[in-house]
Amino acid sequence: MAAPACGHADQPSLQGQCLLDQELYSEALEAFTQAAELQPHCRVFRQRSMVCLAALGEFPEFLQMLNRELEEDVRNPDAYVLRAFFYNRFEQLALCHQDIQRALKLEPQHRAAQALWHRLLRQGQEAKSQAVLKALCGDLHGALYKISLAIESDPLAAEFFTLRGTLLRLLKNFSAASKDLARARELSTVGSPEAREAQRQLVLTYNDCAVHCYALGRLDEAVKLLGEALRDERMEQGIYANRGECFFRLGELAYALADYQQALELSPGNRVVQGRIAAVLHEKGRQDLAARRFLEAEACFSMAIEHDPREALYYLDRAMAKWCLGKVESAREDVALSLWLNPTDSKILSLARHLFPRKTVQAILRSETGRLAQQTLDKILQCPPRLPSDDA
Incomplete structure (x- = not known):
């Protein structure tokens, strides 16, 4: 790491450097600490003290000193890279990524920052591969942990958010799944395969969440979710059929019939949907019959048949x-x-x-x-x- 000149080095600093060269880190740390007290404005002694702390495994003290360095000089790319290496070692990958980006913003060609960035990208792809394998083996929670590590390594990869969103949907964490899939869509190029897959998974998430709400009797919430799904995907007959079922249970027969008819238009000859249309028409006929609207009732029963x-x-x-x-x-x-x-x-x-x-x-x-x-x-x-x- 580059350091500013400090003028004439005193005896503790010379002693400290000699001890550092001999890898006597405890003694070197004590010497550099004394030198820093004598010349508090000379940052090179604090930087060499950090080297000793890292070598001794005194990581909390090392990080504390490094943070102070960055508070004094926020435009030092070397310090950001040093802290990024520290975060990477302890798998604090999101923080590592942040510091790499800060360093590259200050010095785009910083070799150490670029090398660490490419290492993070490789780690992300490896973690994603492990996540896929675990998912295929049925270990959804293990897969979720691995893909979360991948996202920390590369938080700009749309495919990672799509995979995690899909896993969260399968685990019925619909709120978190929706957020991840929406993020994947934001990160993807419009019209790209990645964007289409994120969109498809988001629609499935809305639908699955609606089915869950339906089972709990939260029909209004289910209708709203299915409406969100249909806003993005108007060619999926199953979503229309599911919303039609919600409307039917809510007694909204006209809306239920409209949704079922749209589902049948998308899937001609679908006997299940035809049966649901018949059930709606039959219920409408029964209401007309109870209200003594016999002609209307006869017509509804005929259409149901x-x-x-x-x-x-x-x-x-x-x-x-x-x-x-x-x-x-x-x-x-x-x-x-x-x-x-x-x-x-x-x-x-x-x-x-x-x-x-x-x-x-x-x-x-x-x-x-x-x-x-x-x-x-x-x-x-x-x-x-x-x-x-x-x-x-």
Whole structure:
């Protein structure tokens, strides 16, 4: 390390240098301390005292003295590099990185700072590789520790934050995962593979956190999180379906239906989503039925059947709406349809007794109405349900 000249060296300083050359560090430290007391403005004695302290392993005292040096001269790149080496030795990598950057800002071509910086970059990549191996072996906590070391070594590597964010998501620490993934996105070039991967993982984090909130009954929070996910990713049908489920449980049927229809548009023929659309339409029909809006109820039940023709309850409730409208024969057909699908359901049997007095289930199914219902059902089940756009 370069040091300013101090003029004529006194006897303690000469003695100290001789002892230092002989690696007698305790005696040299005492001599340099005396020399510094005699010439307090001569920094070279304090610097040689630090060398002795480091050699003796007296690191707290060494760091304390070095910090004082930097307080007096904040533009000394050598001192920053010396402290960076100290931090690196004791795996305080974030502090090491800070001091390297300070030194390079003062002297961009500082060889020792550059060498230590490249060493940190290598350490970061090695730690990341170890993190990946641990993650593949199922040791997520071990992987998290390693990738955190990598980030301390190189806090500007977007890929490190993406990996740690992914691990935190898998460990259900969604808040920390979101912060890391947002940081990865900030560090990445717009449109780059790194940016896209960070974005994808962030969307998955919002979705997973929403699912967690849904399980805890925090539906409003889940809706908000899924909205955040959809702001960044509008082509993922699963997110629309999940938000639709939240709206459904909140009783927001119009919003639920809109989300389910968007999910089906992105995944045509998805039977699960079709079933959810049918469930929303059925619930809307039941509300209309309870409010004596029988025509609206019949229409909702019919659309529910178009999306899920295998659910006997939908035919039963449509039969009830038709019966209330005075469409008795059509109501009987729906009851027969529901009996073909579920001949033991108590609700179906109850309505069947009213519409087919003194007839057994077997007699109803063998009747003309029953045979027509069977033919209708066979035809319906052979045709795929209509898409939401057909309902307009």
